[in-house]
Each structure stands twice: as structure tokens, then as C-alpha cells.
Amino acid sequence: MKVSRRRLLTAVGLAALAGCTSRANPGTGGESATTPASSAEATTITGETVPTAEETLPLPMNAADLEAHAVSGGPSKDGIPSIDNPSFVAAGDVDFLNPTDPVFGVALNGDIKAYPQKILVHHEIVNDRLGDRPVAVTYCPLTGTVQGFERGETTFGVSGRLINNNLIMYDRATEAWWPQMLATAIPGPWNSAPGTTSLREFGLVWTPWERWRSLHPDTQVLSTATGFAKNYGRDPYGSYAPPRGYYANDATLFEPLAEDDRFSRKRVFMGARTADGAVAFDKSTLLAEQTMTGELGTTPVVAVADQRLDTGYIYLNPEERTVTSDGRTVSVGESTYAPDDLPLTSVHTFDAMWVAWYGYYPETNVYA
Template sequence: MNVRSVLPRDAIPSIDDPTFGRGYVGEDDDEVIVVDDASPARAYPVRILSYHEIVNDAVGGRPIAVTWCPICWSAAVYDRTVDGRTLTFGTSGKLADDALVMYDRETGTEWQQTTGRAIAGELEGERLRTLAAPITTWERFAAEYPDGVVLQPVRGGEAEPGRSARDAYDIRSYDMGPYERYARSDEFGLYGMRGEGRKRTWDRKDVDAKTVVLGVERDDEAVGYPIDHLEAVGGVVTDSVGGLDVVVFAADGRGGVFEDPGFAFETSPGTVRGDGATWDPTTGRSSDGRWLDRVPARRLFAFAWQDAHGPDSFAGT
């Protein structure tokens, strides 16, 4: 593992006192990380996370960290409780194999965002518990969770009476342009994002470096499912990871991992059909009100998954 310092600690400020509302400053197709075991459900926009990377929050009394690494395109939600101690996370200013390194303010331990593992410090060797948190668009979230709320921005100015959130917070304060250009480019890692450090190479042909992967880790087994591969084989794959039977969905570039309910599925545009109902491929909710049991998974670029788990960790390889 190559760990290097690129910024001062907390140069990218975490959000430690998040506020939520019904209005959103971004676009309908902006991606949001969903935590729906809250009441009401909460959406954390990638647009905002790209500028803060960590949100320390609590849902139903459970402390959580909603995290995002723009270089790895890595979304993960973690339980902030370790051995009965609640941790608060910030950005360390370091990268481990081009992945965000978080630190906890209670012990100073450093944690790799793409794995949830403590890599240096008092808690080295510990691992954060990954929570199931689907990723969808703001438009879909608003439709699926009409009572849901969204993380409010902290950049761009204070709201004044009579001004909307969009007016008060200049959307340019959360410009996704640089991140979207990086996502579309062929280069990856810190060099691809900022033109700094070593230029990385990628020599495999079956998976592109920036293919989006759904990664599942259970016990000592880790399997990454490239979304484009899932779509190429019909959008539904059944598998077993760490002894758990799972079904993995992909439709229109989105996907999710669920416990296999034992009946067959097939995909149709933007959705999945099975057992007489349609199912959302990210949330696992059916048209007749049922829910599939979600399996904790992280979404990230293939190069970051391979950095963490090796070249043989992709499904089918």
C-alpha cells in the first residue's frame, strides 16, 4: 500500500452538524446516497459530498459516516461505533493507493475509505461496519420517498427571508464539472484528477479501470461486480459470497445487491421484474410494496476495487 500526503489535515472539511430540508440546489439527475432506515429517508448528494467527502451523522440513534472519495468514485456508509466507542471522522489529507484516508478525531487512527480498514494508529487492524445504502438520482429519490429530506449545503452563503435555497447557495459552489471531466477521462488516480503524482497504467482488457463496480465483502470473501458486465448478461446475476446467496441487479447504469429471495428475475427498461411485480434495482422496493433484503455493498471504480482486493476479485475472473 502506497500512502502519501497531498493536503493538510481537514483541508477538505467534513460536515459534522448536517442539516436537512426538502429543497435541493442541484439537478434532477444528480446522484444521491440514500439512507432510508431514517424517518424520513435522507439523501446525501454526491455534488455536496465531492466538496466535503465525509458527513458525520446519526440515524435512529446510530452514528453513521456517509463517505465519498471523488478519485475512486467510491461511496460507502459506515457505522461510526467501534468497540463501543463513537468515532468522528475527518479527512487526513492522505491517500492510500489513491483512495481517501480518513482519520478519527478520538484516537487519530487513519482509515482507508474504500475498505473501511484502520491502516495506522491506535485502532490499526479494526474495520468499520459497512451499511447498506443505495445510490440513485435526486429525481428518483424525490419520487420514491415523497416525505424524504436532503442534505443541505454549507457553502455559498446564508439563506435570507424570501430567498430559495437555490438562490441563497450559488450552485457554482458545488460545481461538478471537474469531477465529471475526471470521470470521463482515460486517466485515473491522483494524476488523472489533478495531474500530480505518477501516471498509472492499466493492462487488463476484460475490465476498464473506470468501470463502475458493486463490491461485496463478507467474511473473508470479496467479489466485485462490474455494472457493464451485469448489463451485458441481462442485468441479473445470482451468486454466493461468504456463504450468502445474493442476487445482483444492473439497469440503466444503476444497480444493487440483495439477498436472493429464491424466485427468478428479468430486467426491463430501468427496472427489474419478478414474482408478479417490478422492483427498483437500487432500493429493492417492489411495485406491490415488498422489499428485498439489501446486502451492504460499496460502489467504486474498478481500479480502486482491484487496489483493495487484487486482480482476481472480480466476478467471473
């Protein structure tokens, strides 16, 4: 029997997925290299229809096997509607956010924007622009991951399928499947031609609204005037502030690809992955210690906290330079820098629940 997100949420004692299981009223640089997928088991993306990275991120198994692990989340294709014509309001005009509500912030290409979690939980994808760059801002509530991608002249939609509890996006130009965390094309029922590639990524910061607004008072904020009839005051999965429901218990709605019981399933890690491997730092430990060191594959890395935004970043540090931090400024040698602007090579970093990170990257180096 197929099990929907609605039925599973009810089974674990959470609210039904009112806005997330039915079709809404219509409204308005990954870094890395070779994937193990064979050319006959992935999806062709041609030209610049979808902007792709120079190198392809690794997959945890071949692409055809990943497709076989896809399950229905309940909604049909586009049953969770992307926001394709977003509107924004100034920070001073926001009356629907509490200080501790999570937002996903980005300052890129001349734009400063915040995307509230309480809106994206109902839509999962916002097709937007940052300056002259078309982008997709994506959020998966079941894995706690928010990621940004360049989208070229196409838009992304929600396929209605999940792998490893994680959103599978599709692009409307080729209809290829893109598991969000992997950022790499796999076959799907609408497009299964040969070839494989990864999307161009950019980072967003998961941070409380009060912290983003304090650091970026000129930010624009995604408006609740989306053109859809949604109750943006209610998260169908629970609440992050304070933690309740799905976000506060250890239950997942679907089986992960792999399990590791060293940490609770929904403990938040800050992860990074390249062709050389994957690394994850416990977020709460990083925020407490300010800096942590580890290895991505065999390359030394340093993670630094950013107390301004309650987040962190991972940098390659092959020369193992001494890095110290007070949480707001970081010293490298005799010079000081903002935590997000060190003179080291940054690696795309994002928050993820442990169960999701380990499911996709079971060979990860982990530091807690």
C-alpha cells in the same frame, strides 16, 4: 518530488482543485472475518469509542505495508473539511439540483435522506445522525465510492492521505486511519498501537436525484448551507451529468495498488466483499440483464438490478434459488419482492471504479 492533487489534475488537463486543496473557512455491518495483519501491525480501537463490526474484513496485504503505500493527496489533515453540523431541506425546497445530478440516498432508522454528490465532492465526509444513530457518510471522488459507517460518539475527518487513490479517513477519538473502501483500521502517524478491527457499515444508493425524489418524495436533502465558502455548482474534478474531466477519462492521479486491463479503469462495478472473498458485477450489464449470478469465494450469489434507482444489490444464494426480475420487482419462487428486500442474505454492496476495486481486491471474482 511530492505531487499534489492540484498539480496532477493540471497535468491531465482538468481544473485545479480549488475547494479541495486548501483549508476552508471554519463553519458550523461489515460482514466477514480474519485479517492477515499481525497484532503488531495495526491499530487498537478500544470499547465502543468507534463502533466496530463483530468480524474483521480482509486486507489485501498486511496493515503495515498498506500504511507504507499511503501518499499525500495535497491537502493537510482536515484540509478537506468534513461537515460536522449538517442541515437539511425538504425535496420541494431544493433548487440547486438538476434531475440527473447524482445523490447518495439512504432510508434507515426512520430517516430518509439524500446527500448530493456536488456537495460531498468538496467535503468527502458528513458526520450526521439517522434517527438516534450517529453515522458518517463518506465519498471518495477519485474511486467513485460512497459508504456509510456508524461513528458512535466520535466524528470522522479527512486525513489528507490516500491509498490506491482512495480516501483515508481518521476518527477524532483515537486518530486511527481507516481506508474508506477497506473499512478497516491500519496504523497511521497519529496512532500505531496493536490491534485491528473493521467499522460497522450501512449502504447508500448512488442514484440520479429525479429517481430518488420520485421513490422518496418525503426525503430530506443535505443543504448547501454548510457554513463553508464553497462553490457547490462546480465540481473541481469535472462532471457526472454529462461525464467530463476526471470521471470521463482513463487517467488516475496516483498509482493503484494493482492493475488489470480487462476493463477501462473507471468502468463502474457493483462490488461486495466478505472474509470469503470478493465479487464484482459490471453495473451497466446488470442494469441491462436485470439479474446476474456468480460466486463470492465459493458461495453462489445473485445480483439484482433496481431500475427504480438505477442501482443493484448482491445476495448470497447458496441454494441457487431461481431469481428473475423485470427491474422493478423480483420473483423468488412463487413470490415477488422489491429488489432491495429479497428473502436472501444481503451482502453490503457499493459502486466502485474498476481500477480501485481491483487494486484492493485483485483476487476478486468478476462478472461482466
